[in-house]
Amino acid sequence: MNFENIDTGCIDLESLPWIPFTPYNPEVMLKYVKFNPITGEMIVFLKAPGDMEMPRHHHSGTVIAYTLTGKWKYKEHDWTAGPNTVVYETASSEHTPVALNQGEVIVFNVIVGDLVYLDDNNNVIAIENWKTGMQRYLKFCEDNGIEPQDLTAFNG
Template sequence: MLYEHVDTAVIDGESLPWIPFTPYAEKVLLKYFKLDPIRGEWIVMMKSPIDMQLPKHHHTGSVMVYTIEAQWKYKEHDWIAGPGSIVYETAGSTHTPEVVSTGSTEGYVLTLVQVHERQRKCRQ
């Protein structure tokens, strides 16, 4: 496939709804920009409150998190991600996200998350 044949699109984030991240955390809200279970790709904006409690977990592929507002970290690391920072997770890394400081008027950390899960081969 040539690059001329790849579609380009714009997604209006303002028109997308915030959806609770159930069953993991009702107070964590997601705005889905892309969700492709076949390719294992998803892009979401995530709003996490100061009392966010997500369980320790890992992804089979790489993850990139761009911080838009406030501060957060992984319990397993001593760095803090703030506005304008990018966190890159290698495939299979384990982490426990937690909010450090919201610093925002809404009381949320706002991030843009891009996930590329590895494809699992089907056994025959």
């Protein structure tokens, strides 16, 4: 069986580039770790300056966000996430992320499904998911002479 050939992988984060999260905010950087086209899961680090605000967005699936540095929140909630906190977002949640000027924010995210970015009138302005992340990663590698890794591989 093919599943018996799937092995545990260890990913060298230093070998993966930080990529600007354009067109949303070029100061926000992403480090894509893994894309799963079967489940729609994306594993990605987000690094942002302490004063950033991202557009409001809706999640079609769940998100787990572990904060390594800095502090951030959603405008729509009372809590603040800081180092060593985990935020669990249910499918269909909607919010606006804001950093709280407490230094650089770095968050490890496990995202399932689409992130649907919305304007003030609830119009869809963009949809992000594993496929758009893969396209951004491959384009960045091509533009910067980097040999891309297969981030969809189960054993890499």
